[in-house]
Every structure is written in C-alpha cells, then in structure tokens.
Amino acid sequence: MSSRRDALRKIFNSAMIAGSGGLVWGTVASSAAKSPLALRPPGALVDDKFVQACIKCGKCVVACPYDTLMLAEVTEDKCLGTPFFEPRKIPCYLCTNYPCIKACPSGALLIDNIQQESEPANIENARMGLAVVHKESCIAFSGIQCDVCYRACPLMGKAIVLVKEKNEFTGKHANLKPVVNSDYCTGCGICEKVCIVEKAAIFILPVDLVTGKTGDHYVNSWEKNDEKRIENRETLQRSTDEDVESAIEYLNSDNELFEE
Amino acid sequence: MIIIKRHRYLIARRVVQIGFLVIFAGSNYAGWSILKGNYSSGTVLDAIPLSDPYAVLQILFSGFLAGNDLLFGALIILIIYGFFFGRGFCSWICPLNIISDSAIAVSKRLKIEPSFKMSVKTRYVIMLLGLVLSALLGVSAFEIVSPVAILHRGVIFGIGFGWTIILALFLFDVALVKNGWCGHLCPLGAFYSLISSYALLNVKHDSDNCTNCNRCFGVCHEPQVLDIIGKQSGVIKSGECTNCARCIEVCDDDALKFSITNRLLKKN
Numbered sequence: 001m002s003s004r005r006d007a008l009r010k011i012f013n014s015a016m017i018a019g020s021g022g023l024v025w026g027t028v029a030s031s032a033a034k035s036p037l038a039l040r041p042p043g044a045l046v047d048d049k050f051v052q053a054c055i056k057c058g059k060c061v062v063a064c065p066y067d068t069l070m071l072a073e074v075t076e077d078k079c080l081g082t083p084f085f086e087p088r089k090i091p092c093y094l095c096t097n098y099p100c101i102k103a104c105p106s107g108a109l110l111i112d113n114i115q116q117e118s119e120p121a122n123i124e125n126a127r128m129g130l131a132v133v134h135k136e137s138c139i140a141f142s143g144i145q146c147d148v149c150y151r152a153c154p155l156m157g158k159a160i161v162l163v164k165e166k167n168e169f170t171g172k173h174a175n176l177k178p179v180v181n182s183d184y185c186t187g188c189g190i191c192e193k194v195c196i197v198e199k200a201a202i203f204i205l206p207v208d209l210v211t212g213k214t215g216d217h218y219v220n221s222w223e224k225n226d227e228k229r230i231e232n233r234e235t236l237q238r239s240t241d242e243d244v245e246s247a248i249e250y251l252n253s254d255n256e257l258f259e260e
Numbered sequence: 261m262i263i264i265k266r267h268r269y270l271i272a273r274r275v276v277q278i279g280f281l282v283i284f285a286g287s288n289y290a291g292w293s294i295l296k297g298n299y300s301s302g303t304v305l306d307a308i309p310l311s312d313p314y315a316v317l318q319i320l321f322s323g324f325l326a327g328n329d330l331l332f333g334a335l336i337i338l339i340i341y342g343f344f345f346g347r348g349f350c351s352w353i354c355p356l357n358i359i360s361d362s363a364i365a366v367s368k369r370l371k372i373e374p375s376f377k378m379s380v381k382t383r384y385v386i387m388l389l390g391l392v393l394s395a396l397l398g399v400s401a402f403e404i405v406s407p408v409a410i411l412h413r414g415v416i417f418g419i420g421f422g423w424t425i426i427l428a429l430f431l432f433d434v435a436l437v438k439n440g441w442c443g444h445l446c447p448l449g450a451f452y453s454l455i456s457s458y459a460l461l462n463v464k465h466d467s468d469n470c471t472n473c474n475r476c477f478g479v480c481h482e483p484q485v486l487d488i489i490g491k492q493s494g495v496i497k498s499g500e501c502t503n504c505a506r507c508i509e510v511c512d513d514d515a516l517k518f519s520i521t522n523r524l525l526k527k528n
Binding site for chain 2: 014018021022025026028029030032033048049051052053055056057058059061062070071073074075076079080081103104105106107
C-alpha cells in the first residue's frame with residue numbers, strides 16, 4: 001500500500017516541478033519570440049510565422065555577399081538566433097538571384113513570397129520593410145536640394161518620387177520632397193544608408209508597423225479593380241429581433257430637430 | 261606516452277569538436293563550402309542537407325511544416341546517430357561538452373563536491389516539455405533559449421552577451437550538479453539517448469579481464485550506464501552512453517573496447 005502511495009506522491013511531486021519549470025520556460029520563450037522591430041531578409045514569412053519556421057542555422061547569413069544579415073544575439077530584442085539586418089549599417093542590395101532565399105532550408109524565406117502570380121520571381125517584390133520620411137529632419141523639406149535617397153533607390157522614381165512644391169520662403173524656388181510609395185518600396189534600406197543627415201531622416205520600419213488598412217467596405221467605385229474588395233467583405237449578419245422599424249422612423253422623422 | 265595513451269580518445273574528441281567548429285566558422289568568415297550553416301542545420305559541400313532532428317521536431321510540433329531540406333537533413337542525422345554512432349553527438353561534436361568537461365575538471369581541482377542531487381531522468385521530462393511548449397506557443401520552445409545553440413552559433417556567427425549563459429551553465433556544473441547540464445537537463449542529449457539505444461557502435465565489456473579497479477566509474481559522466489561492469493560481459497546497452505570512450509582509454513586491463521554490435525537483430 002504505502003509503496004504505491006509513495007509512487008503516486010513522487011509522480012505528483014515531479015509533475016509539480018515540471019509544471020513550475022514549464023510555466024517559467026513558456027513565459028521566457030514566448031517573450032523571447034517577440035521581435036516587432038526586426039527587419040527580416042527578403043522573402044520572409046510574416047513575422048510570427050517567420051520566427052516559428054526559422055531553425056536559426058545562419059545559412060542566409062553565410063550566403064549574403066554583402067554581410068548585410070546578422071543573427072540576433074542574446075540581449076537583442078530580435079528573437080535569439082534569427083537573421084535580421086540594420087540598413088543604416090549595411091542595407092540589402094537586392095541581389096537579383098536572391099542567394100539568401102535559396103540558402104534557406106526551413107521555408108522561413110520563400111521564393112513564392114517574391115513571386116507574383118505567373119511572373120518569375122523578382123527581388124523587387126520583396127517587402128522587408130517600408131521607408132518612412134521624417135519631414136522635420138529631412139533637409140529637402142526645408143528647401144535644400146538633396147535627392148540622395150531618390151537617386152540611390154534601386155526603384156528610382158517608383159519607390160521614392162520627388163514631389164515639387166513651391167518654396168514659400170524664397171517665393172521663386174521649388175522644394176523637391178522625397179515621398180515614398182508603399183506599392184513599390186522593398187524596404188531594402190539603401191535610402192537609409194545613404195541619407196546624409198546625422199541620424200537618417202528616411203528609415204525602414206517593419207511594414208505592419210507603419211501601414212494602415214482601409215477595410216473592405218470603403219470602395220473607390222470609379223476604380224474597376226477596387227470593387228473586387230467587396231467580394232472579400234464579410235457579410236453582416238442581422239439579428240432578427242433588431243428593431244429596424246423604429247430605427248428607420250428615427251432617421252426619417254425630423255421632429256426632434258425642431259423640438260422646443 | 262602513457263598519458264597520451266590514456267587520453268587518446270579525449271584528444272581525438274577535442275580535435276573533432278574544434279575541427280567542426282573551425283569548418284563551420286570558416287564557412288561564415290572565409291567562405292568555405294565544406295560545411296555551411298551551424299549545428300541546427302548545415303549543408304555539406306553545397307549538396308547534402310543536415311539538420312538537428314529535435315529542432316525539426318519542435319518546428320513540426322509548433323504547427324509549421326518544415327521545408328524538405330530540413331526534413332531530409334533530420335532523417336540523415338537520425339540515421340547517422342540512431343544506426344551508427346549512438347549518442348556520439350554529445351561527446352564528439354557538441355561544443356558544450358568542452359565546457360561541461362572543464363567544469364568537472366575544475367570542481368575536481370578545487371575539491372568542490374557538487375552536492376545538489378537531481379534525477380538523470382529530468383532531461384526526458386524537459387525534452388517532452390519542449391515539444392508540448394512548442395505546440396502551445398507556436399514557436400520552437402527549446403531552440404529559442406538553447407544554450408547549445410547559443411554556443412555553436414556564438415562561435416560561428418558571434419556570441420554577444422551569450423557568454424553569460426554559457427558561464428552560468430559552467431558555474432552550475434562546477435558548484436551545483438556534477439555534469440548538470442549535459443547529464444541531467446539537456447533535452448537534446450535526452451533525444452539522442454532515446455534514438456540511440458540500438459546503435460551499432462557500442463562499448464563492449466569483458467568481465468573476465470576486469471579487475472574491478474573502478475577507473476571507468478571515475479571518468480564516466482553517465483556512470484549509471486556502467487551497470488554491468490565487473491559483473492557480466494556484454495555491451496553497454498543504455499542510449500545514455502555517449503561513446504566518449506573515456507572508460508576505454510583509462511582501462512589498463514583490456515576489459516573495455518569499442519565494438520560494432522547489432523542489437524536490433526541479435527539478443528545480447
């Protein structure tokens with residue numbers, strides 16, 4: 001009898017130790033997996049999926065000819081062992097043969113992700129991040145001609161365009177302001193690298209962090225393709241007990257407006 | 261000469277361990293293509309993929325279908341260790357082995373008796389916990405904190421503040437639990453123990469030659485596997501034996517040697 005009780009107690013004891021260890025481990029691991037600010041190599045899955053898929057082997061780092069990619073170290077908030085890059089140090093130079101993606105054994109970097117429908121894979125479809133301009137520190141916005149980022153951009157005239165605006169200060173010159181187009185920006189970060197001011201006035205942030213979403217119910221009906229978005233829209237389910245009558249009555253009556 | 265003879269396998273192991281690190285590091289720093297990547301996943305001569313089967317298992321448990329290269333690489337490693345070298349990864353390849361061996365040497369030199377007792381089965385619980393947590397969190401739970409990976413990745417790609425974790429493990433092994441990480445906690449070692457119970461390469465004991473000098477118990481880091489020493493002849497069956505061969509080289513009585521024994525077909 002007592003030996004069975006002892007055995008049960010031992011099992012229970014071990015389970016509790018495993019439970020406490022598991023809870024601590026789980027908390028540490030799930031906070032270590034968060035890396036909202038990391039810029040990933042081209043063709044990467046969206047961040048949660050990327051961290052899940054990456055086996056942290058560093059073959060993309062080895063494959064990168066520009067030493068752009070690094071593996072995150074212990075105190076960096078980029079998820080330990082996963083590849084990332086810092087454009088101000090070394091940007092991604094958009095190799096047309098994408099060696100980093102080819103080197104990935106896990107499927108965390110996928111050629112599919114830089115491929116659009118039937119067209120062949122093209123590194124210009126990479127979306128590693130999105131360039132953001134800080135107007136107040138960009139000298140082009142204060143009337144000095146710069147356009148360095150515009151000219152360095154591998155998609156010059158598409159990802160960054162120069163918008164002419166009358167210089168109100170002199171009254172006879174133009175400001176040539178760099179404006180980023182998120183339809184084309186790959187997030188390679190060459191603009192951030194070449195920006196001439198002390199701390200880059202144009203810099204790359206993760207796409208999700210700096211983009212909004214219109215939602216499927218606002219549709220530009222004059223654009224043919226835009227109407228397709230309605231198809232994605234989830235239909236609203238109306239509950240039957242809703243008092244539609246009084247709602248219509250309320251909208252139609254103007255009594256309340258003229259109440260004294 | 262006798263010193264070299266008594267350490268011949270130890271020297272060979274250090275050469276292999278450091279050699280692999282140099283070859284891997286050479287791929288990152290010098291562009292060699294003998295073996296690219298690291299111990300989580302590597303590629304031999306730009307052709308044959310290799311990958312850590314426990315890491316791949318965690319990825320699968322987290323709910324992601326790992327790429328073919330990883331699955332195939334894990335299969336190759338499973339065959340190499342499961343069928344041939346047993347738990348050889350731990351003593352011949354893993355760089356943490358150097359750290360834990362030196363921790364044991366240091367505590368012996370300083371006459372510290374690591375007094376904290378822990379079951380050697382703990383690692384199996386941790387191994388399972390690693391898979392359960394991977395499934396719950398949707399991310400490889402051990403890989404994201406693994407000191408084994410911190411060390412090999414650190415040597416190959418730069419360690420940053422990872423050395424603090426390695427130093428912590430070293431001190432833990434010196435002062436708290438003898439062979440604490442490798443012999444009690446490491447889930448990767450547990451995984452290799454489980455898959456290598458029937459590997460071909462074994463340590464064979466000849467009890468007729470044995471004089472019960474107990475030297476082998478003195479050097480073995482997993483002494484529970486030496487249960488047959490001095491009692492009966494046969495092979496060390498436990499998958500927990502790392503095939504480090506320390507027992508073979510310290511044995512002066514020719515009672516221990518490597519053998520190729522197929523235990524899958526033959527009852528021993």
